[in-house]
Amino acid sequence: MLCQRCYEYNGGKTLKFRIENKKGSIYFCSETCRASFEEEDNESILRSCLFDLEHWYRSNSCEDNYDDEKKSLEEAWSEIEAWEQEILKTKRKSHMVPKLTETEYSDIIYILDVMFSQYKGTNELELSLFVKLQTNEQDKVAKYPYLLKSYTRMYKYLKLTCGPQLQPFITIDNIRRIIGTSLTNAFGIWSSTVPGEDKEYFGCALYPSASFFNHSCSANVSRTRHGRLISFVTSHPVLQGEELCIQYGNHTTEDYHTRQKDLKEWFFECGCKKCEMRI
Numbered sequence: 001m002l003c004q005r006c007y008e009y010n011g012g013k014t015l016k017f018r019i020e021n022k023k024g025s026i027y028f029c030s031e032t033c034r035a036s037f038e039e040e041d042n043e044s045i046l047r048s049c050l051f052d053l054e055h056w057y058r059s060n061s062c063e064d065n066y067d068d069e070k071k072s073l074e075e076a077w078s079e080i081e082a083w084e085q086e087i088l089k090t091k092r093k094s095h096m097v098p099k100l101t102e103t104e105y106s107d108i109i110y111i112l113d114v115m116f117s118q119y120k121g122t123n124e125l126e127l128s129l130f131v132k133l134q135t136n137e138q139d140k141v142a143k144y145p146y147l148l149k150s151y152t153r154m155y156k157y158l159k160l161t162c163g164p165q166l167q168p169f170i171t172i173d174n175i176r177r178i179i180g181t182s183l184t185n186a187f188g189i190w191s192s193t194v195p196g197e198d199k200e201y202f203g204c205a206l207y208p209s210a211s212f213f214n215h216s217c218s219a220n221v222s223r224t225r226h227g228r229l230i231s232f233v234t235s236h237p238v239l240q241g242e243e244l245c246i247q248y249g250n251h252t253t254e255d256y257h258t259r260q261k262d263l264k265e266w267f268f269e270c271g272c273k274k275c276e277m278r279i
C-alpha cells in the first residue's frame with residue numbers, strides 16, 4: 001500500500017492513517033502526511049474524486065481491453081466533442097459512466113492529481129512549464145492503437161463524475177495534454193528507489209521543470225525520490241558547458257541494441273555520446 005501523500009510503500013501492509021467515507025479510503029504513512037493532504041485539499045475536492053473513483057472501480061471494473069480503435073485521433077476526439085453536446089441534454093447520466101480497467105484507474109489518479117494542481121494554481125512556475133512539455137499522444141497511439149479507446153473512456157469518466165470545481169479543466173485539449181505529456185515526461189513511482197533493484201510500479205507523478213533533462217546512457221546526474229520530492233545530484237564532476245543528463249529507465253550494463261530497443265518506449269533514438277559510439 002502506498003501513502004497518498006509521500007508515495008511511501010510499506011510492502012503491502014495496510015497503512016495506519018487514513019481519511020475515509022462510505023465510498024472509500026485514502027491511506028497515509030503518518031499523521032503529518034494526512035494533515036498535509038487535508039490542508040492542501042481543504043475544500044475536499046480531490047478526496048471526493050478519489051473516493052468516487054475507488055467506489056466506481058470496485059463495482060465497475062473490467063479487464064484490460066486491447067481492441068484497437070479504428071478511428072484516427074482527430075475522429076475519435078471529435079466524436080467525444082459531439083458526445084459532450086449530447087450529454088448536456090441528458091438528465092440521468094449515471095448509466096453512461098464507463099467501466100474502468102486497472103490501468104485506467106491508476107491513470108485517472110494521475111490526471112486528477114494534475115488537474116487538482118491546475119485548480120490550486122499555487123505553483124505558477126511548474127504550471128507555466130507544463131504547457132511547454134513535449135506531447136507524444138500521436139506516437140503512443142500509433143504504436144498501441146487500443147489506447148485511444150482508453151483515453152476517450154477516461155475522458156468520459158472524468159466528465160461524468162467530477163464535481164464543478166474540476167470541470168473547467170476537463171476539456172479535450174487539457175486532458176489530451178495531460179495524457180500526452182505524461183508519456184515521456186512523468187516520473188514513475190516505484191516501490192524501491194534503488195537502481196537495478198526489482199521493483200513494483202505504482203503510477204507516476206509530474207515535475208515539469210525536471211522534465212527538461214534529456215537522457216544519456218552515461219548520465220552525469222542521478223535522481224532520488226524522497227517522498228514527493230525528487231533530488232537531482234551530479235554523479236561525477238561536470239565540465240563547464242557540459243549538458244546535464246539523467247537516465248530514463250532502469251539500465252545498468254545493457255548493450256547498445258538493448259538500450260535503443262528499450263528507449264523506443266520514449267519514442268526517440270538515443271543520440272547520447274555512448275550510443276553515437278555504439279558502446
Ligand SMILES: C[S@@+](CC[C@H](N)C(=O)[O-])C[C@H]1O[C@@H](n2cnc3c(N)ncnc32)[C@H](O)[C@@H]1O
Pocket residue numbers: 132133134184185211212213214215216266267268269270271272
Ligand atoms: C522529457 S523530454 C526532455 C526534454 C526535451 N528535450 C524538451 O526540450 O522538451 C524527452 C524528449 O527529449 C528528447 N531526448 C531526450 N534525450 C534524448 C537523447 N539522448 N537522444 C535523443 N533525443 C533525446 C526526445 O525527443 C524525448 O522524447
